[in-house]
Amino acid sequence: MRKELTRTKQALDEETVRKIIETTAYGVISLNGDDGYLYTVPLSYVYADGVVYFHGSPRGYKYECFQRTDKTSFSIVGQSQVVPSVRANNFQSVLIWGRLQTVTDTAEKLYALRALAEKYSPGISDNEEEIQHSLNYVFMVKLVPEWITGKQASLEVREAAEKF
Template sequence: MFRELRRKRQELPLQESIDILMKGTSGVLALSGDEGYPYAVPISYVYRDSKLYFHGAKSGHKIDAVKRQEKASFCVIAQDEVIPEKYTTAYKSVIVFGRIRILEDETEIKEAVEALAIKYHPDGDEAGRQSEIDRFRETLCMMEMSVEHICGKEGLELLRARQ
């Protein structure tokens, strides 16, 4: 169903792609926006158990797009170093395809928001984390993207350096 990478030798092993998702701090979520235009929005996330979790407000363009179409993609750039003399970049990136939904179950919401909070403040205490979550709970919307396909790629310069 999903296309194979055209430059197959530049494809990252699945585990390396997952590692990039685990370590990344932000990416771009691509949705079907208004009037058929693509809508791509930078967003923080957490990857856990083959799912991506995002947060946002309970209303707006992003939420309308998620309600309109469950299919989405998400891209994380792990490395992007310009090599001027070669007119290229040394990069690693991952694109994920899947289906996104707004979480409704309170237990799912709690687990997702806590995972996100721990990712961005791993040394924080539980009381402080809960206080921050409670402060935004009424306006917070949590989304879950079930991963159907992951494809990582690295630039030729990185591939050559490894070989």
């Protein structure tokens, strides 16, 4: 696993990285697919207590791929803006490397489902009813980060974007 950014001047500070992880609606995860192919799929998620939680159906191709993947990377694009004058993208992104673990503990699963509900449907009166209903059939997995990096466009691109 490559840990260090090549272009260190483009590294995001920890606070910006955390904000991107906490507020972005989805990211793309890489899983082991069939016949040696990677299966990359966009997923909604929630970041809570230092781990990333995903949920889904306990059947189907995505579920199968989660079952055969231990190490993974998860990519989040927090910002993307094409800047034609410099033929570049003014971006901010985060990459999380880590290990996947199936969540089997009921209390942790409830915690993650509540965190997901709060992120994606805050203030909805029947969130708890839906959470209790889905508790027994939802598949829950967590990504325990081993390394997190954040990167942004070069200063030249960021400055050009301000003029755009």
